[in-house]
Amino acid sequence: MSENIISTDKLSIIFGEKKILKDITFQVKKKEIFGFLGPSGAGKTTTIKILTKQLNPSSGSSEVNALKDEIGILSDNSGAYERLTVYRNLCFFAELSRTDKKKVEEILKKVKLWEDKDKKVKDLSKGMKQRLLLACAVIHSPKLLFLDEPTAALDPATTEEIHKLLLDLRDNGTTIFLTTHNMEEADELCDRVAFLNKGEIVELGCPSDLKLKYAKDTVAILFEDEMEITVKKDMNSLMEILKDNSGNTIKSIHSQEPNLAEIFLSLTGRELK
Amino acid sequence: MRFYKIKALFKLGLEDLLKNMNVFIYIILPLGFALLYSRMDAMPKGYIFSLCILLNLSMVPVALMGTIIAEEKEKNTLRTLILNDVKATEILLSKALICMLFVLINNILIYFITSLPINTFVLYQLVAFFVSCAVIFLGAVVGLFSKNQMSAGLLSMPFMLLLMAPLFVLMVENKVIENIVSVLPTDAMMEIFSHISDSSMNFSNVGIPFLIITIWFVGSIVLFNIAYKKVGVDN
Numbered sequence: 001m002s003e004n005i006i007s008t009d010k011l012s013i014i015f016g017e018k019k020i021l022k023d024i025t026f027q028v029k030k031k032e033i034f035g036f037l038g039p040s041g042a043g044k045t046t047t048i049k050i051l052t053k054q055l056n057p058s059s060g061s062s063e064v065n066a067l068k069d070e071i072g073i074l075s076d077n078s079g080a081y082e083r084l085t086v087y088r089n090l091c092f093f094a095e096l097s098r099t100d101k102k103k104v105e106e107i108l109k110k111v112k113l114w115e116d117k118d119k120k121v122k123d124l125s126k127g128m129k130q131r132l133l134l135a136c137a138v139i140h141s142p143k144l145l146f147l148d149e150p151t152a153a154l155d156p157a158t159t160e161e162i163h164k165l166l167l168d169l170r171d172n173g174t175t176i177f178l179t180t181h182n183m184e185e186a187d188e189l190c191d192r193v194a195f196l197n198k199g200e201i202v203e204l205g206c207p208s209d210l211k212l213k214y215a216k217d218t219v220a221i222l223f224e225d226e227m228e229i230t231v232k233k234d235m236n237s238l239m240e241i242l243k244d245n246s247g248n249t250i251k252s253i254h255s256q257e258p259n260l261a262e263i264f265l266s267l268t269g270r271e272l273k
Numbered sequence: 274m275r276f277y278k279i280k281a282l283f284k285l286g287l288e289d290l291l292k293n294m295n296v297f298i299y300i301i302l303p304l305g306f307a308l309l310y311s312r313m314d315a316m317p318k319g320y321i322f323s324l325c326i327l328l329n330l331s332m333v334p335v336a337l338m339g340t341i342i343a344e345e346k347e348k349n350t351l352r353t354l355i356l357n358d359v360k361a362t363e364i365l366l367s368k369a370l371i372c373m374l375f376v377l378i379n380n381i382l383i384y385f386i387t388s389l390p391i392n393t394f395v396l397y398q399l400v401a402f403f404v405s406c407a408v409i410f411l412g413a414v415v416g417l418f419s420k421n422q423m424s425a426g427l428l429s430m431p432f433m434l435l436l437m438a439p440l441f442v443l444m445v446e447n448k449v450i451e452n453i454v455s456v457l458p459t460d461a462m463m464e465i466f467s468h469i470s471d472s473s474m475n476f477s478n479v480g481i482p483f484l485i486i487t488i489w490f491v492g493s494i495v496l497f498n499i500a501y502k503k504v505g506v507d508n
């Protein structure tokens with residue numbers, strides 16, 4: 001058995017005249033959180049739709065090594081039954097997957113909805129509804145989970161709760177394929193990320209490796225009098241600065257790591273909004 | 274098709290329907306009419322029964338069926354279900370079962386409200402049930418073509434009018450319209466009803482009506498299949 005749960009080969013899709021995805025090739029390993037990052041319109045949702053067989057690619061192929069009932073999906077337009085309660089909705093999804101009802105309580109507690117279990121879905125706030133939909137997507141303990149911007153438009157506290165849940169799922173063996181345009185989220189959650197820009201993967205790797213790869217060729221020197229100087233890493237430039245400031249005392253010298261957003265910007269010249 | 278999925282869908286759909294006043298009216302209306310008309314002594318009971326059954330058959334299996342399918346699309350639950358390893362046919366079947374349940378309950382209640390003689394009960398019910406089965410496929414077609422509840426309401430109008438046409442035709446004197454109406458399943462049903470009521474039913478006088486209903490049955494299944502292949506459930 002291969003260690004990849006998803007692998008694609010030169011996936012392309014054309015809508016009308018426009019090529020929306022261009023030769024996308026990547027692999028997702030078992031039990032990792034794989035982040036698919038890109039600005040709005042990059043083709044993230046389209047990729048999920050291809051992987052979950054809602055769309056056929058124009059060319060190329062993809063392979064997902066999970067059965068239909070081993071997959072969970074939270075799409076950008078998932079829905080729940082508005083007139084029924086949180087508890088009833090989740091019980092329904094449990095029944096659909098023949099999951100033990102005990103799990104309903106467990107999951108509702110995890111997504112912090114147990115107190116609101118008797119509320120009707122139509123009376124939920126946006127964040128609560130999103131947590132319910134996530135609960136519905138994971139009630140059957142999927143082997144592979146697709147999440148399309150799971151925390152978009154949620155407050156930081158709710159986002160934090162969802163992150164904890166996702167890390168917990170990953171630690172229990174679920175592979176997660178997640179799209180986001182929130183770089184901090186990707187940094188915090190993802191084992192590996194792919195940067196998607198205008199339908200092309202421009203970089204792929206684990207966040208810490210990427211940060212090293214794109215580390216700036218400068219260091220920052222902070223002096224005792226709070227003066228900070230950024231200087232090239234080579235010894236000559238360094239010595240020059242030190243000579244010029246021989247009367248001063250150094251407080252710290254540190255290398256400057258770019259964050260994912262800066263790497264994305266330097267690769268594409270685009271902001272991630 | 275998997276029984277446990279259909280069972281879960283059926284239970285949930287039923288609960289949801291009972292909380293949905295907007296469409297519950299489709300179920301209540303035929304009963305309301307039955308209660309109202311049965312107090313009027315001027316009208317023959319058999320006629321009131323036929324009238325209310327016609328209303329029931331156009332409301333529940335057509336308008337209700339179409340609307341509850343369309344709502345699943347409108348609220349994105351249909352897509353969510355399909356992504357959760359539920360088949361479109363399982364969803365449609367569960368909806369059809371829910372509608373058939375109410376058709377049946379209404380048909381029975383209408384029978385007792387209009388207090389027709391008990392000895393013809395089974396015969397009346399069987400005929401009404403047979404026509405309902407044919408008509409529910411038309412409701413499914415309405416559901417397939419509608420994106421939301423509003424369009425389902427609109428799209429079921431022509432079907433409802435068509436099914437209820439045997440009532441209106443009495444008011445107009447037009448050979449062409451009469452001919453059209455005479456091949457409707459509901460008109461055939463009314464003819465069989467009238468033979469049941471005056472105990473004149475035999476093979477020669479109900480053969481043609483039964484044939485008409487059967488043709489509609491087969492026709493609506495074919496229509497449904499074409500629509501299903503063409504637009505699918507989630508277009």
Ligand SMILES: Nc1ncnc2c1ncn2[C@@H]1O[C@H](COP(=O)(O)OP(=O)(O)OP(=O)(O)O)[C@@H](O)[C@H]1O
Nearest residue numbers: 015016020038039040041042043044045046047181
């Ligand atoms: N069915 C479709 N027909 C035509 N064009 C489409 C279709 N679906 C998506 N597109 C186009 O494909 C591009 C990518 O869309 P997609 O939804 O995949 O973006 P995204 O990366 O998910 O963006 P967002 O962050 O806003 O969700 C967009 O330009 C969109 O207009």
Ligand SMILES: [Mg+2]
Nearest residue numbers: 044045076148
């Ligand atoms: Mg998207």
